[in-house]
Amino acid sequence: MFIFCLVISALAKAQEATVKTFTHADTLRGSITPQRIWWDVLKYDITIHPDYENKTSEGKNTITYKVVSDNYPPVMQIDLQQPLQIDSIVLNGSIKSNFTKEGNAWFVQLPKQKKNAVSQIDIFFHGKPHEAIRAPWDGGWTFTKDSLRRPWMTVTCQGLGASVWYPCKDHQSDEPDNGATLSIIVPDTLVAVANGRLHSKTNNANGTTTYKWDVVNPINNYDIIPYIGKYVNFSERYNGEKGKLDLNYWVLDYNEGKAKQYMPNEVHNMLKAFEYWFGPYPFYEDGYKLIDVPHNGMEHQSAVAYGNLYKPGYRQRDVSGTGWGMKWDFIIVHESGHEWFGNNITSKDIADMWIHEGFTNYSETLFVEYMYGKEAANEYNAGSRKSIKNDRPVIAHYGVNEEGSGDMYSKCGNMLHTIRHSINNDSLFRQILKGLNTTFYHQTVTTKQVEDYISKLAAFNYNKVFDQYLTTTQIPTLQLKFSSNNKKVSYRWTNCVKGFNLPLVLKNDETEIKIWPTENWKNTDVKDNQAMLFQKDAIEKMYYIMTEVL
Numbered sequence: 001m002f003i004f005c006l007v008i009s010a011l012a013k014a015q016e017a018t019v020k021t022f023t024h025a026d027t028l029r030g031s032i033t034p035q036r037i038w039w040d041v042l043k044y045d046i047t048i049h050p051d052y053e054n055k056t057s058e059g060k061n062t063i064t065y066k067v068v069s070d071n072y073p074p075v076m077q078i079d080l081q082q083p084l085q086i087d088s089i090v091l092n093g094s095i096k097s098n099f100t101k102e103g104n105a106w107f108v109q110l111p112k113q114k115k116n117a118v119s120q121i122d123i124f125f126h127g128k129p130h131e132a133i134r135a136p137w138d139g140g141w142t143f144t145k146d147s148l149r150r151p152w153m154t155v156t157c158q159g160l161g162a163s164v165w166y167p168c169k170d171h172q173s174d175e176p177d178n179g180a181t182l183s184i185i186v187p188d189t190l191v192a193v194a195n196g197r198l199h200s201k202t203n204n205a206n207g208t209t210t211y212k213w214d215v216v217n218p219i220n221n222y223d224i225i226p227y228i229g230k231y232v233n234f235s236e237r238y239n240g241e242k243g244k245l246d247l248n249y250w251v252l253d254y255n256e257g258k259a260k261q262y263m264p265n266e267v268h269n270m271l272k273a274f275e276y277w278f279g280p281y282p283f284y285e286d287g288y289k290l291i292d293v294p295h296n297g298m299e300h301q302s303a304v305a306y307g308n309l310y311k312p313g314y315r316q317r318d319v320s321g322t323g324w325g326m327k328w329d330f331i332i333v334h335e336s337g338h339e340w341f342g343n344n345i346t347s348k349d350i351a352d353m354w355i356h357e358g359f360t361n362y363s364e365t366l367f368v369e370y371m372y373g374k375e376a377a378n379e380y381n382a383g384s385r386k387s388i389k390n391d392r393p394v395i396a397h398y399g400v401n402e403e404g405s406g407d408m409y410s411k412c413g414n415m416l417h418t419i420r421h422s423i424n425n426d427s428l429f430r431q432i433l434k435g436l437n438t439t440f441y442h443q444t445v446t447t448k449q450v451e452d453y454i455s456k457l458a459a460f461n462y463n464k465v466f467d468q469y470l471t472t473t474q475i476p477t478l479q480l481k482f483s484s485n486n487k488k489v490s491y492r493w494t495n496c497v498k499g500f501n502l503p504l505v506l507k508n509d510e511t512e513i514k515i516w517p518t519e520n521w522k523n524t525d526v527k528d529n530q531a532m533l534f535q536k537d538a539i540e541k542m543y544y545i546m547t548e549v550l
Contacts, residue, residue, distance in 0.1 A: 022400045028105045029079065029161070029170065030349070030401030035107060036169060038072030039065045042118065043178045046166050048226060049185035049208075052151045055143050057084075058126035061167050064178070067117045076108040076121070079163035079170035084127035086167060091121050104163060123167040130164050132156055135295040136305075139164050144294050146229060146252055151190060153228040154293055154305070159350070159403060162221035170221060173348040173444050179215040179286075184226045186211070191231040193250045195224055195303040196286040215302065216285050218442045220346055223301040227291045232256050236264060238271060238288075242280035245271070246287035255292060255310070262310045263290055266329045270336050273370035274363065279434040282344035282441065290332065297331035299338030299360075306331055320383030324368050324376050337363030340437055348444045350403050351396040354470060355450055358394075358412025365417060381417045382541050384410040390473040395447065414544035415469040421542040422465075423458050424505040424514070432457045464499045469544070476500055477546040478517060478539070486531045490523040491515060495546070504543065506533035 027033075045062040080086055081104045089097040089108055099108045113119060130140035132155075139160030146152045155165050163170040181199070184192035188209045196215035203209055215224070231250045238245040247267060251259040267290065275281060281288060286302040296315065298305040308315060308331035318325030341363070342356035361384070369377035388411045396404035405411075420429045432454055439453060451466045468476055476496040482489050493500050496519065505514045513530045516522070526534075536547040 020397075020402070022397070022402070025103045025105075026400040026402070028077070028102065031399040032171065032173065033077055034073055035075045035077035036171065036174075038067060038069040039076060039169075040068045041065055041169050041174050041176045043176045044168065044180040044221070044224065045183075046180065046224065047183040047185070048166065050141065050143075050153055050226075050228070052143055052153060052187075054128075055131060055141070056126070056128045057141070057165070059166065060125070061123045062120055063123065063168070064118065064120050064176075067113045067115050067119075070115045074110050074112045076110055077169070078106045078108055078123060078167050079104055079161065080106060080123075080125060080167040081130060081161065081164045084125055084129055084165075084167075087124040087126060089121060089123050092119055093122070097121070106167070125167055130160075132295075136298050141165060142294055146254075146294075148230075148254065150230050151187075151228070152230075152252075152294055153226070154295075155225050156295060156298055156305075157225075158222045158298065161401075162224065166224075168221050172220060172222075172346055172350060175218040175220060175346065175444065177218055179217055180219055180224050181212065181214050182224055182226060183210055183212040184228065185209070186228050190228055191250075193227040193231055193289070193291055193303065195219065195301055217283050217301075219301050220343060223299070223303075223343060225298075225300045225303060225305070227293065227303070227305070229292070231292070234260060238268065240271060240281060240284070241275045242284050245281060245284055248287060248289045250289060250291045252292045258310050259292075262329075263306075263332070266332045267336075269328065269371060270333050270367065273367045274337060274340060276370060277363070277366045277430060277433055278340040279437045282339055282437065288336075288339075297335045299335045299342055301339065301343040304332075304335045304339075306335075308332070319387070320380045321386060322379045322383040324372060324380045324383075325364075328367065328371065330364070333367050334360060334364060337367075344437055344442060345440045345450075346444045348446055349398050350401060351398045352445075352447045353403050354394045354408040354412045355445065355447065357408040358416060361409045361413030362416040365413060378417075378541050381414060385414055385544065388414070390475065393472060394470045411469060411544070415465075418469075418502070418543045418545070419454070419458075419462055419465060421505060422462075422503050423460075424507075424512075428457065460503070461501075464497060465502050468497050468500050468502075472497060475544070475546050476502065477548055478504070479548045479550055480534055481550045482531070482534075486528070487525060488523055489526050489531070489534060490521050491517045492521045493517045493519050502543075502545075504539070506530075506539065506542075508533060508538075 043064040048059040050057040097108050132140040132142050135142050136156035139157040144152050157164050161170045182194040186192045192211035194213035199212040199214045230253050232253045235248045283302045289303045290306045293305040293307045296307050313326045314330035337360040341359035347355045365377045365381040368380045392405045394404045394408045396402040455462045474495050477494045503516050511529045539547050
């Protein structure tokens with residue numbers, strides 16, 4: 001009894017330690033506050049001048065916004081993370097605005113404006129920005145050198161937030177409707193690259209050059225990124241589903257030769273597969289770019305960061321352990337997959353980041369299938385499960401800027417594979433994926449919207465299935481019992497949420513059977529060749545479940 005009490009006590013303490021206490025700062029950052037809700041971002045026009053030697057930066061963000069409410073406090077919340085400082089704020093080019101500060105939130109006093117009014121606010125800032133220690137896993141500026149010891153700079157900020165390097169409305173629900181402009185001032189010995197298309201290159205006659213880049217589509221604020229280094233460019237035009245797509249490759253000068261040999265084929269394969277599964281690349285107007293970076297890579301919209309050594313796999317590893325992952329470039333495929341899920345379709349709250357990472361993780365499986373066949377895809381998907389921890393729910397707390405478990409990658413990729421096999425109609429499943437990208441084109445969404453859309457098109461309510469994999473750490477268990485003559489099989493779900501109702505289709509080249517397990521025992525008659533379908537390994541390759549034969 002004493003040992004039992006100690007165990008219970010230890011478990012209680014461990015559980016207590018995992019309960020996170022959220023602060024007012026978490027709410028300011030992660031919720032739609034009264035100082036955020038009344039205005040809608042129409043465009044960001046950012047100017048940034050980083051100082052490589054001193055690891056500082058200064059700049060300005062002109063935010064064009066629209067008033068969307070009649071009743072609101074005449075205060076605007078702007079986010080900029082310490083130790084950066086706001087110097088001054090000017091409304092419509094002439095009205096200097098007062099402001100106060102609470103942590104990383106800055107509250108700007110503004111005159112009352114009518115609903116539907118459009119205004120601009122200039123925010124001037126400077127300081128020594130947070131520096132990334134292990135990009136891209138933590139955020140901030142990277143001030144480093146290439147292999148020839150020349151300056152190389154960029155930013156990573158997903159999760160930590162774009163306000164780590166420029167002032168903005170740092171919440172995923174509000175993307176600039178009319179895109180963004182990024183002007184980067186750099187020494188004239190370096191080249192600056194960013195999202196979208198190069199608008200202009202201006203020699204400032206003081207040893208610096210300004211590169212101005214324009215994005216015309218809505219864009220996540222964490223996707224707007226400067227890249228600065230000894231870049232050279234080569235380009236091509238790709239015949240895609242929506243017409244001619246401009247492909248640009250910005251690489252360090254000494255990588256140009258191998259980049260020309262390696263990158264285009266990998267990109268073409270990716271585009272063929274993903275336009276087949278998801279529909280047209282979502283940003284034809286802004287083009288597609290790959291850009292050399294000193295970290296692994298990131299999904300920055302129309303300017304994908306690439307640091308995968310120009311070799312297959314993920315830094316020369318196969319994340320699935322099956323061998324299939326060593327036949328293609330993981331970073332090009334995965335980070336480009338985010339152009340559809342993450343950039344085209346964006347979660348309103350980062351608690352729902354599984355929408356970004358789960359679908360994009362599954363895009364790897366779909367790429368493998370397109371290139372190497374369905375059996376290879378089944379193996380790759382099942383192999384990826386070894387990274388699943390089931391440590392905490394995939395969906396985190398809403399309104400406090402908290403991401404859920406890292407299982408949002410492989411676990412959710414396996415969840416989607418499970419649902420696909422349950423639907424048992426690949427043509428319909430492809431229609432669902434394309435439909436998501438059409439219905440929610442350039443939009444921010446919630447988990448409920450995605451769940452409801454899939455259930456509607458599948459003509460089956462999968463909400464309990466989503467609940468199981470997104471809100472619990474339990475792996476549903478299918479229990480099976482056969483009659484003595486193997487002519488009847490009984491089955492039920494255990495270790496599951498109440499009402500869990502995942503239908504299972506089991507099949508091989510000769511036959512198939514569909515069963516509808518619930519939490520109560522059910523049974524069905526089976527023929528000899530159907531009984532063979534109830535093999536634990538075969539079931540678990542298609543579905544992320546546990547199987548027990550009693």
